[in-house]
Amino acid sequence: MSKLKKILLPFFSILFTIPSMAQTVAADSGDNHGFMQSNDKIYVVMVIVTTILAGLIFYVARLDKKISKLEKESN
Amino acid sequence: MILKSWWKILAVILLTITFIGGFLIKVPRVGNLYETIRNLFFHVPMWFGMMALLAVSLIYSIIYLSKPSAKNDIYSVEYAKTGTLFGVLGLITGAIWARYTWGEFWSNDPKQLLAAVALLIYAAYFILRNSIPDIDKRAKISAVYNVFACAMLIPTLWIIPRMVESLHPGGQGVEGNPGLNSKDRDPAMGMIFLPAVIGWTLLGIWITTLKIRLALIKEKKLANE
Secondary structure, eight states, X not given: OHHHHHXXXXXXXXXXXXXXXXXXXXXXXXXXXXXTTHHHHHHHHHHHHHHHHHHHHHHXXXXXXXXXXXXXXXO | OTTTTHHHHHHHHHHHHHHHHHHHSOOOOOTTTGGGGGGGGTTHHHHHXXXXXXXXXXXXXXXXXXXXXXXXXXXXXXXXXXXXXXXXXXXXXXXXXXXXHTSSSOOOOHHHHHHHHHHHHHHHHHHHHHTOOSHHHHHHHHHHHHHHHHHHHIIIIXXXXXXXXXXXXXXXXXXXXXSOOGGGOOHHHHHHHHHHHHHHHHHHHHHHHHHHHHHHHHHHHHHHO
């Protein structure tokens, strides 16, 4: 468990910057010139692909942990 | 534990840099590429990753031939599998990109064709493997085939693309290598491209090690039965 946490910690700390980014945008989204709206909303795609990456990495890390458990059991 | 899995953390960090930086940096305007030039951080590393994984597969095949063991065979085939997956993803992402820059998903460009040939050679590798029921024979024959399959990457991906005209960067009469055109890139893109290549390759290695560990567990179970 601690191994998984150590793997995911730096990653989640980076992930936490994304919602905070989105909040600053929400505050000034009235004028439609926020960061997320800039450049034809391409940064929305950036957040989405980063989320997908996060999900996949999470999945692979969990798989890693499960296989480690299997290895321990078979030894 | 953290010392053992430092490279997995590195993979996550580098890919995060790629996915965020890849969208944030300013890119040069080249021809009709527009923003699709950012594919450099996603499509091109697939091929670099594929070559790295297949090279590792080749090394384990050679090790197998000098020192036959089930472990070396498993390492070799699992690296080849992930490498081929990366290649297929590279081919698909390339085709999607080509639709909007060259006009067609598949325009029979020499580079597309030869990349497909290279992947089909590896497809034959898996078919060959699975068609041999005897474990030792399978391992030995597939190791020999793998050496030839990897050797075929050199003409199909590196030599012939340089000799013929192509829509893709780096064809005949164009400087640079078949993967990318150095003149089209600027230093900022290089700053993201290197982490992208290393990050994607490490992710490929991570997935492969998981498959290897699973195969080794299965192998052990089979031996105990």
